[in-house]
Structures are given as structure tokens and as C-alpha cells.
Amino acid sequence: MKYTTLPGTDIKVSKICLGTMTWGEQNTEAEGHEQIDYALDQGVNFMDTAEMYSVPAKPETQGSTEKIIGSWLKKTERRKDIVLTSKIAGPADMVSHVRENMGFNKVAVNDAIDKSLQRLNTDYLDLYQLHWPERNTNFFGKLGYTHKEDEEWNDNFKEVLENLQEQVKAGKIRHVGLSNETAYGLSRFLEESRLHDLPKMITVQNPYSLLNRKDEVGLTEVLHRENVGLLPYSPLGMGTLSGKHINGIAENTRLSLFPQYGRYSGEVAVKATKAYKEVAVKHELSMAQMSLAFVNQQPFVTSNIIGATKMEQLKENIASINLELSKEVLEDIEKVHEKYPNPAP
Secondary structure: OOEEEOOOOOOEEEOEEEEOOOEOOOEOHHHHHHHHHHHHHOOOOEEEOOOOOOOOOOOOOOOHHHHHHHHHHHHHOOHHHOEEEEEEOOOOHHHOOOOOOOOOOHHHHHHHHHHHHHHHOOOOEEEEEEOOOOOOOOOOOOOOOOOOOOOOOOOOHHHHHHHHHHHHHOOOEEEEEEEOOOHHHHHHHHHHHHHHOOOOEEEEEOEOEOOEOHHHOOHHHHHHHHOOEEOOEOOOOOOHHHOOOOOOOOOOOHHHHOOOOOOOOOHHHHHHHHHHHHHHHHOOOOHHHHHHHHHHOOOOEOOEEEOOOOHHHHHHHHHHHHOOOOHHHHHHHHHHHHHOOOOOO
């Protein structure tokens, strides 16, 4: 395994992060525990979850993923062996069942972190992230920003950081980060942090893959200049970049079970995926490992969040850390990207 540190800290994390959002929906508690055990044996020490998981968000499974991690922690007493991060849900109809008080106000933050810690059987989180912005902006499949003059949103970046600072001072969280955030949002949080001596957002967890490289325009400059790390999620485009959906959506997969996640299987995305498959075949590479290795090698990436529903998938995905893409492979990847730029934002 390869390691780095969370930016601005001494916390060592593996370049591969274990994603957990299927646990409690597509994976049982026993399977979740098996994945954790295997990942740790391979040197993975970084785990990501969220209060709204498992996915898709439903009242009957909300919090199930954190509970599965919590039961593993209780059973093994290995809290010090992992770097653990979770996320507080932003306001949205799809998660209105999570808590009575949504958003990032003081009451909501306090309620969310306490409930996550209880489910996780721990008294602190190494990193706590805002799952998506409260304001109107482009995330969850939106490439461009559409302004809304009548938007009801209070410019509350400072207030949110103050609410998180209380949790840091209480010892419940060590560091803070963002998710599904833009260059504007990250910059505003950084500005308020500097002006008022508030906690710095040290990471951004956004979708990033061969099918979605939109953050290379704008956000990555901020990441480099401000020493903030990217934690890419969906690096395989919900399995699309393994090649299994090239000839149609495969049965008993996330995309067949939950068709609402169709942004990775549009017409142009399929064409791009087929082109990337040709690159993998040409260079005698596993398509999944090639796709993950591309993300692993990006200089702005702190840790690549991989997920799997089957152990053979998990083993292949973790092993991608041992693949270094050659100049020739990268050149062929760029040719495809130039032809099909960001077909699945």
C-alpha cells in the first residue's frame, strides 16, 4: 500500500480509502466486516461513511452503514487502526427522514455528530465532511451552474465553521472537509477560516473518474495552492468503468437495481467507456485497474475512495495501487478524453 497524509496534519492515510455506502443495502453486516478485515490486511487504513448511508437513501436503512462499522469497532476494539470519516447530510427532500432539523446550523450539526458517533461506537471522528452544499450550485450530475435570483439562502460560511469549531473543541471531530463542493464554495470557506481563525477545510470529496474530470477546471488549482486534498468518489462511475455495462446494464448491479443513478450510462458515456476499454485492451490492462490507477496517480488526490459489493471486486480495486500507468497509456487516455470530455458529471 502507498500512504500520504491528510493535508496540513500528521494523520497518515492509505492512498486507497474504503467506501462503505452499499453496506446495509447491497451488503450485509457480515460482508461489511469481511471487507474491513481484508482492506486492513492490505494496508488500507482509511474508511469513509455518512449518516444518510446506505444508498439509496431510505428511512428503513438510514444509518445502517455506520451501525455496521460500529459493530465491527465494538467487536474488534481496533479504533486506533483506522482513520474514520463521516458526513452530515445537507438539506434535500431525499433525506428529510434523517433528522428533524436539516442543514448545518448549530442544532443540526450537534445532533448529527452525536448520532453518528453513537452508531459508530466511537467518541471521535478523524474527519467530518459536509455532504453537499446548502446553497444552490452544480453537483449530483450538474456540469454547469444556473443562478437563481430568488434563492433563499443565507451566506453562512462563517457560521457553519463556527458550528464545526465547537465540535472540534469538544473533541468529537479532529478535522473538517467538504463534499460535492465547487471552487467557489471551497474558496469561501478557506477565506472565512483565515479571517476568523476557524477550522480549515482540508479535503473535498467529489466525483472524479475518466468519465468526470470537470474538477480539473478551476477546483484543482485551488486544491494545489491552498493545500487541500481531493477524495474522489465513484472513480469507476458506479461500476461503469469496469466495462461490465458496455453491452447494456448488467443484471443485479447497482445500475440495474437503482436506475435513478443513470448519469454514467448515457449515450456519450457509453461511447467513452467503450473507447477506454479499447485503451485497456491495447495495453493488456484490467479496465477497472486502469481507471483506478489513473485517479490514484493524480497529484491533487489524497486518497481514492473505492467501493465494492463483492470480494473479488474489492481485491481487484485495492490492487490497483500497484499499477503505474505508462506515458503511452496516459497519452491514449487523453485522446479519448479530448473526444468525449466529461460525459458523466
